[in-house]
Amino acid sequence: MNESDIPVKILFLAADPSDERRLRLLQELRDIRERLHLSKERDRFILESRESVRVGDITQAIFDVDPQIVHFSGHGTSTGELYFENLIGKSQLVKADALAALFERLAEKIDCVVLNACYSEIPAQAIAQHIRFVIGMNQDIGDKAAIAFSVGFYKALAANYSIEEAYHFGCVEIQLHGIPEHLKPVIYVNPSPKPRVKKIIPNPFVPQNGRVEQPEQFFGRQREIQRVFEVLNSGSSVALIGKDGIGKSSLLWEICRVAENHLQQERQAVFFDLNDIGDEKDFYIALCDKVGIAESKGYKLTRSLRQRDKKVLLALDNVGKLTWKGFTRQVRDQLRGLAEGGDAPLRLILAANEPLEDLFNDSHNDGKTSPLAGICQEENIQPWEDAIMRDFIAARLKNTSVSFTEEEIIQLVQESKGHPRKLMQLCYRTYRKYAEGE
CATH class of the missing domain: 3.40.50.300 (P-loop containing nucleotide triphosphate hydrolases)
Incomplete structure (x- = not known):
């Protein structure tokens, strides 16, 4: 993904067959969602989830969501298969080479795959032939450690850290909880695919609606x-x-x-x-x-x-x-x-x-x-004067590489008529055009 305001989509796939040991997958999902919501960049992330995933659901979910990050949470075998569910909710194994073949077809769309399952290092290695970043577990891992890793990983990602840095924060999160399993997550980095998820440069013209609560965003x-x-x-x-x-x-x-x-x-x-x-x-x-x-x-x-x-x-x-x-x-x-x-x-x-x-x-x-x-x-409370609107636009663009033209600024000032919310919305759309390279 280019450095732009395009949202980062995360697809969370959970499979917990009824004939296997029950996992706290929904707790993991709730914790990830909460951490993303609490971050300053919460508007930059879209988390979609699919539970009780059957083999036939995998590609459909990816096609529907079009994610940059795919996160699987569930069971794995010591020989490298992942457990999904069959039509009656029982176990159905998918081999590492089949998963690798799937992600080969998706290499230009997906930047990172997280396999939060026991013994998932084998499929992680196979998928890493085609995907830039793949994370797996080299041994059996407990529920608490798996959840702690996810929380630490997404908390760091939402704070604008890179995927590799977020991986390390996930391992540290396990240590912080006093769980001796921080060496079990492993990351594979393939330098050949072009990375899409980089440090996010969010659209600075937020929030578009509602009150401004961040002190650094208050103006004028x-x-x-x-x-x-x-x-x-x-x-x-x-x-x-x-x-x-x-x-x-x-x-x-x-x-x-x-x-x-x-x-x-x-x-x-x-x-x-x-x-x-x-x-x-x-x-x-x-x-x-x-x-x-x-x-x-x-x-x-x-x-x-x-x-x-x-x-x-x-x-x-x-x-x-x-x-x-x-x-x-x-x-x-x-x-x-x-x-x-x-x-x-x-x-x-x-x-x-x-x-x-x-x-x-x-x-x-x-x-x-x-x-x-x-x-x-x-x-x-009166509308902003022209000079204040210009100062506002300059202040929000200060830490970006984007500069609005004089013609654009004049149009923004005239159309907003000094109303902060309207100006914010108009500036957001103008900035988005630059971010998307239009």
Whole structure:
């Protein structure tokens, strides 16, 4: 695979015939999936799995997924065969030369084969005649060691290490778990096939949707952050108001991240997205859980928060959810009561798509103002200026070999109209054209 943003596809094949000793293959799959999901490059890897694989399933799975890495987990024999399943789930052996013949036909598509099975060194050697990297086991290997190797291997691969380096990390992972089997995995490298899986240069214009959570990816809202903390330190709460996709969620997240260094009065920063909350009851459960107090509402909640040594900075994203069925004005009234006063147990930062008076217009029926609007100073989040958009593009391209043309930059600025999410999506597509050599 060329150094581009083309995803790395991994095909996990598991076979555990009913007439053989049972293995923890699904645990291995779960652990691999979890490690890839937790990595910074999680968007660069696609893991597809096939369980209870029969002989006839092997080629179909490869044709369907078109993987760069094929990972087999199961049983092997001391004479070099691998166990797959027959039509009734019993053992069916496949010889090393048959596997070698299969991968010979796939040599230009597949870069690495992992045979996580006992005595799989023999088929690994045979397959390595045609595939750049092949990993096997030179002896019988236990479940814990096999799983540890897989976790270490894919954890390193997702951290942009080469396949050979990832192999060594897999062996080290076995050692770290105190299992004396780290010499059992072996790797065969064939220098003649052209390698496709190299160090990944991911598309820098991510995430395309959702909030930016990585500090190094946050950009362009320093003036807003400064103003927000000026308001918070004056004793008021804040509402971030702006259109969908303008960057409110990312800004809210970043404010929580840096709050410790900017607040004059120490507060515990607590963030949660109201889109994850079902109803009013769920809201109180989540609030108490995140703050670390016993589940409560009303007076008990107020008392618990006032008795805490550390006050709270509560950041609520998508606050418009409070207008949905299942929520009453009581939630907003209590939040106001908790956030009023210089020594209030709560200080609020809210993110909404429209001004709070318009959002919570049920208050108008009683001739009242919205309780939250009464205590929150609104900060309108504006689209980025042209200069900021240009700086953003330059910053994201800094560590790549790609440079956008002036004509492309002008078009990106004009089409995005200063909306960060739209600009991110447009830049992603532009970068992808370069990566794919179009």
